[in-house]
Amino acid sequence: MNRVSVAIDQWRQEIPELDLLPMELTARLNTVSRHVSAQYLEPFFQQRGVQPREFDVLATLRRAGEPYALTPTQLFEVLMMSSGGMTNQLDRLQKAGLIERRPNPADRRSMLVSLTDAGLALVNETIPQHVENEARAFAPLSREEQQTLNALLAKLMDHLETE
Structure with missing residues (x-):
C-alpha cells in the first residue's frame, strides 16, 4: 500500500463522514509529479549537462x-x-x-x-x-x-x- 492510501485510510478512520476524494486526487497528482521528476527527468537531464x-x-x-x-x-x-x-x-x-x-x-x-x-x-x-x-x-x-x-x-x- 502506498503512502497516499495509508494517509487516506487513516483519515477515513478518524473522520469517516468526510469525502476525501479531492484530497486523494491532489496527493496522488503531487506524488506522481515528484516521482516522474526525481526518477526520470532530473537524472535524464543531469546526464546531458x-x-x-x-x-x-x-x-x-x-x-x-x-x-x-x-x-x-x-x-x-x-x-x-x-x-x-x-x-x-x-x-x-x-x-x-x-x-x-x-x-x-x-x-x-x-x-x-x-x-x-x-x-x-x-x-x-x-x-x-x-x-x-x-x-x-x-x-x-x-x-x-x-x-x-x-x-x-x-x-x-x-x-x-x-x-
Whole structure:
C-alpha cells in the first residue's frame, strides 16, 4: 500500500463522514509529479549537462520554429517563470553557449533570445530521447489509459486555468 492510501485510510478512520476524494486526487497528482521528476527527468537531464528548467527554455525556443528566437518576456510567460528566474536560466544557458541574446530588430527596446547551433543540436538530439524517457514513466498504463488520463487532466487544467 502506498503512502497516499495509508494517509487516506487513516483519515477515513478518524473522520469517516468526510469525502476525501479531492484530497486523494491532489496527493496522488503531487506524488506522481515528484516521482516522474526525481526518477526520470532530473537524472535524464543531469546526464546531458542541463537542468530540466533550462531544457524547457531550449525546447520552447526550438518549438517556436525558425529562427528559434523569442523575447525574454515571451519565454517567461510561456514557461510561467518569474523574470528573475528567467534571467538566471538565460545567464546559465548563454554561459554554456546554448543561447545568445541579441537586439530585437522589430523593437529596439527589447532583446531576442535565440538558440545557438550548439543549443539547436542539443534539443534536436535530446527531444526523441526525452519522449522515450517519459514513455517509460507511463509504461504501466496502456495506450488507451494514457489517452484517458491525458484527456481528464486536460479538462481539469482548462477549468483551473480559466478560474
